[in-house]
Amino acid sequence: MFPTKPENKRVIYLDHAATTATDEEVFEVMRPYFSEHFGNPSALYSIGREVKDAVDKARRSISNILAIQGGDSIIFTGGGTESDNMAIFGIAYKHSKNGKGHIVTTKIEHHAVLHPCERLEKEGFDITYLEPNEAGLVTEKQVKESLREDTILVSVMYANNEMGAVEPIADIGREILKWRKNNNTKYPYFHTDACQAAGVLDLNVEKLHVDLMTINGSKMYGPKGIGILYKRRGVSIQPLIIGGAQEMKLRAGTENVPSIIGFARALELVNEHRKKENARLIELRQYFFNGLEKRIDKIQINGPELGNETVRLPNNLNVSILDIEGEALLLYLDEYGIVCSTGSACTAESLDPSHVLLACGLPYEYAHGSLRFTLGKTTTKEDIDYVLEYLPGIVEKLREMSPVKLSTNKKNNTHPKYLQR
Amino acid sequence: MTQEAKIKDDKGNSWLYTDTVKEHFFNPKNILKAGEEDAYKADAMGRVGSPACGDEMVLWLKIDKETEKILDCKWQTFGCGSAIASTSMLSVMLIENDGMTITQALKIKPQDIIARLGGLPNRKIHCSVLGDKALHAAINDWFRNTDQHDRIMVAGAKVIDQDSNVTDKDIEEAVLEGAQTVGDVEKKLKVSKINEDSVPEVEQLIRFYSEKYYGESVI
Incomplete structure (x- = not known):
């Protein structure tokens, strides 16, 4: 079963790259x-x-x-x-x-x-x-x-x-x-x-x-x-x-x-606070990813290493969670109040997944399982803990009902007999 | 109180799922848990799609040999919300009221599943087609397992775009001739414009045939 819904459902907004609330x-x-x-x-x-x-x-x-x-x-x-x-x-x-x-x-x-x-x-x-x-x-x-x-x-x-x-x-x-x-x-x-x-x-x-x-x-x-x-x-x-x-x-x-x-x-x-805020977000994002990696296997980071802001935006965490599909995951997360985005095809106008992920050489099946979390100035450690409490259970449930078993080595994934008509 | 996502499709229609879709999405029926496949001892199995396409589905059937009634049905899917809900609904339709015969089951069309779900957003309709294909694959498997080779269905060409009468076979040939995009397909087949609503399915077929013939999909 999916994780029991919280008594007090919160809204955890982790889609700041899409838009932000006006200050x-x-x-x-x-x-x-x-x-x-x-x-x-x-x-x-x-x-x-x-x-x-x-x-x-x-x-x-x-x-x-x-x-x-x-x-x-x-x-x-x-x-x-x-x-x-x-x-x-x-x-x-x-x-x-x-x-x-x-x-x-x-x-x-x-x-x-x-x-x-x-x-x-x-x-x-x-x-x-x-x-x-x-x-x-x-x-x-x-x-x-x-x-x-x-x-x-x-x-x-x-x-x-x-x-x-x-x-x-x-x-x-x-x-x-x-x-x-x-x-x-x-x-x-x-x-x-x-x-x-x-x-x-x-x-x-x-x-x-x-x-x-x-x-x-x-x-x-x-x-x-x-x-x-x-x-x-x-x-x-x-x-x-x-x-x-x-x-x-x-x-x-x-x-x-x-x-x-x-x-x-x-x-x-934003300019006034940016240095301090960058440092805070980099630390929070690392805490987030460490937590995910500990609780979910077959998960990988997409994009540059989680270093400093000269390599990667401090607020961005993009991961592929293998064997499950991003849109389904996004809808379940929404049910628990967790808002993020996916590079999977189903949310876009075409059936192709994100042109960015594909251009970076990510296989289609990885791109379909991608989730993007973008943190913001109101994001707290408590918010991340809330996500870490519910996301792993949802992933587990979706994997239980998935026929796909991808390898973490991209080269090992051959595409099986397809659409037998 | 749940907060509903207010997403609209490109025609301004709400992307909200009906209560029935939600019920099947959040409480999918007749799932076969990963790892329990062998113990289930199905009489027939059908697998369609691929994770590269964004959808893969497997359907297992238990069938009474005498009556050819579907006694039980289980499934797994890698796919979006609509794919999960429509497969769940299909599984319910197959076994409700003592189960359908396979002849009855073969008459189920994607539209029937969508109707039972109370509708799907336009952009999501392609997701319900896969359940139907998995069912056909499973029934073919049944025919094979029971030595009824003459009953195995070979799908003919299917019209994908009503406006231009482009079929899946046409797209297959276009891909074999090097088409990689919807624009290429239009050029190869000398059709002026494929209807926007058909574009997702055309794209999916381009990828399917690219993988089939070239081993990997073209971007």
Whole structure:
């Protein structure tokens, strides 16, 4: 039988890479900008100018955290997806030669980067998709070797949302700088999707050598529907949304003022606490995995080793639990109040499991049994103990009813007679 | 009070499972515990799917030789919530009211299982097809075990996409010609567009045939 349900069912939210709750303090600073300070920042009268000042202040605060120089821009957008789209399409359409050009990216990007690349490919652009190693990491050497005379853009994510791999952005940036110098060109531009990195890793754009950087609000205890694209001075992009002079004519539409205010405050808060919080999460995650490993056999970590934040996001634990299927497990866990996500196919639109796990060479049957836990600032040791109390029993029950007996040695798993029709 | 997950599918329909689905998901009926397979002494067994596909299912039957009535049925599955619930329901249908004859059992369609479950979300319907296939495999096994070779069913081509009339055999041939994606299949078969609802099943078949012929699935 499944473990007896707790008398007091708690909700243990371990899906912070999907989204986070808006911080109370962030919510409070946003509140006056709905009905009280509602003026249009583009207006000349005082209630408009006041709001414009607040937006400018938010922009300055973000600029400080990104350590940006005069002339660089922070463009407010409708979220991480829009920022990624803006970077890819914006560079491609502005800098293509006769509608062609070469773009380098990786196989493990978010779909907000991959789908624009796929569309550009159909339109005649040439795209190189770098393959990560088993841990989900690409190297600056791979990037360097893929650069060509017609390469206009390199887009590599700062940290992967599924397995937490932290890519060597600064090293890649340096290689690109060298290439430009040696070839006496301004290309390629370098974009990074830092949605998972914000509030965890250093966002100093000078140290990272990036020209464009995406951040979104809802992964760092800010509001949803707000993101930024950092754009270095001198980098021109074609806007996606036109019809107004807002955001330096690069993103038309009346500013989402409350969310802009909230975004800036959220970034300030996570940045202030990030070092201490990283250390706390790394320790908590290790405790979590040790507990799982002790209670569940045939379990393995997906992604880089559980080291420090230069290799893997401190809050990410992605495991494959062999012989059972992730979606079923996720639904049972939900019944006990435990919320997490899976790379199994059944939750997605297609039947294929996570493109990230597959790109890292994980066999399909391992990917189908994958679970991703992403811890957050409210996660406590008690929460982890609660998961450790119920998860092993659910796994045991599911294994009891599973006909599959996989080997922990991936090579030993031959696929038996399939669909006898 | 349980808190329900509010998940919607791409058509805006709720991904909530019915109470019947939940009942079978949380209290699956007629499971054969791992390790007790041999002791069960089944008369027939059918295994379909593979963990690489995300679903694998085994069904065991005890059948009365005289009447060909299904006396008992047990199963195991590696699969998602819908796969577990629909196999559980199938096992109940087979043995309720003194058990079906195998002739009656062969008439069960995935739609019948779904109806008994009170419906499944659209995206989950493919999960209920596997139980039906496991049943057919088990009954074929029964025919083999009882020397009724003339009764063994050989499945013909099955239309996968109604719009384009693409069958599983077509997909098999497309894969043999090197198709690796739904787009490739469309090109090889010269059909303009496979209906979105059929895409998951087409993808699954692409992987199945890739594994069958090339030993590993293509990504």
